[in-house]
Amino acid sequence: MAFKVAIFDWDGTLVDSVEHIAESLHQAATELGFPALERNAYRNIIGLGMVEALDMLYPGLSREQMTSIREGYARYFFAKATMPQNVFAGMADVLADLRTGGRGCAVATGKSRRGLEKALLTSELGQHFDLTRCADETRSKPDPAMLAEIVAFYGIEPHEAVMIGDTVYDMDMAQRLGMPAIGVEWGVHDREALGQFSPRAVVGSVKDLRFALGI
Template structure:
C-alpha cells in the first residue's frame, strides 16, 4: 500500500486571491502596512501564526495569535464572495478520481489550512470522499517540520519510504525530505520550480498530465530523482519508527 499526500493551497486549489485579501485586511485592522502580493504568496503553506510573524519580522506572540483569529473570521467572510472562490486547478479533480479508484493507494492531505478550512473543502463535490487521512495547522507544527507527514504515515501504518508528498512550495519539499518521504513539486503554485528542487523535490510537474505520469511512475517503483537529505533542524525526527 502507498500513501500520497497533497498540499492544498497552490497544489489542489488556487486560493491566492482570498489569502492575500484576508492577510491585507488583517494587517490593516491591526495598524500594519499592507503586505505585497508577492510577500503573501511566498508564505502560503505555512501556518498562519508563522506566516504573520515572518511578515512582521518577529517571533509569534500574543498579538500575532489574536491576528490569526481575526484572519480566520475575515477569510470566512471573503470566501463566500463569488470572486474569491478557491477553485481546483485544471485536471486535479480527474487525477484525484483516478487515484481514489485504486486499491493500492490511500490519499491524504498535509496542509497549512485550519481544520475549519479543511472541513469546508472536504464538503465540496471535487474533494468529498477522496481522502483517508489529513493533518492541518491545528494538528501539527508549521511546515517544514515533518510532523504532518509522519502522523499521516502513523495513522495509515504506511512508512515514509512508501509515501509521496505533492506540493507547490519549498516548505512542502523540506517537510517531505525531513520525514524521509518522496517530494514531488507542481509548477502551477506559489514557489518557483528551482526553489522546490533546491529544497529537495525529486521532480517538478508543470501540468496535471505530467503529474499523473510522474505519480504513475512512482507507483510503479520508478525513481523520480535523487532522494533529498533531511534538514539538520529535524535531526531528532529522523529515527521515527513505524509498526
C-alpha cells in the same frame, strides 16, 4: 513511480486559493494599522501555520495583536467559500484515479482544521481522503510531524508515500522525513525554488503530474 499513499498539500496544489489568502492577510493586517507588504511576502508564507506565517510577516507581534489579525483574516477568508470551480482543472480526477488504483490519499496542510473542514465540504473533494492533518493540530511545515503521523496511520514507511505540493515548505518537509516529493508549479514557488529540495519531479501541468505519478 511506486508508492502506496499520495499526500497532497491543499492551497495552491489542489485549490486555486493563493491570491485570496494573500488578499485576506493584507486586508486583516492593514485594517489594524500594520504596514502593507509586497504581495509576494503574503504569498511566500502560504503553507505555514498561521502563527508561523504571522511571525514571519510581522516579527514581534504580541499575543493580542496576533489574535486580532487572525480574527480579521478568518473574517475575510471565510467570506468566500471554496467551490468545486476553485479546484484546479483535472485534480479531482487525479484523486479519483488514485483511489480507483488502490492508492491512499491524504492531506497535509498549513490550514486550520476549521478552514480545511469547510473547504473539504464545499469543494466536494472530501470524499477522496482517508486522513487529513492541519497545522493547528500538530507542528507546522516544514517540520515533518504531520507526514510522520500520516504514514503511521497507514502503517507504511516514508519511502512508500509521496508528497505533492507547491511550496518549499512541502518539499523541505518531505526531504526531512526521507519521503519522495513532487513539486507543482501552479502555486506559490517556482521550479528553481522547489528543485532545491531534490524532489522526484517538478511538474508544470496536471498531465505531467499524472505521468510522474504513473496514473
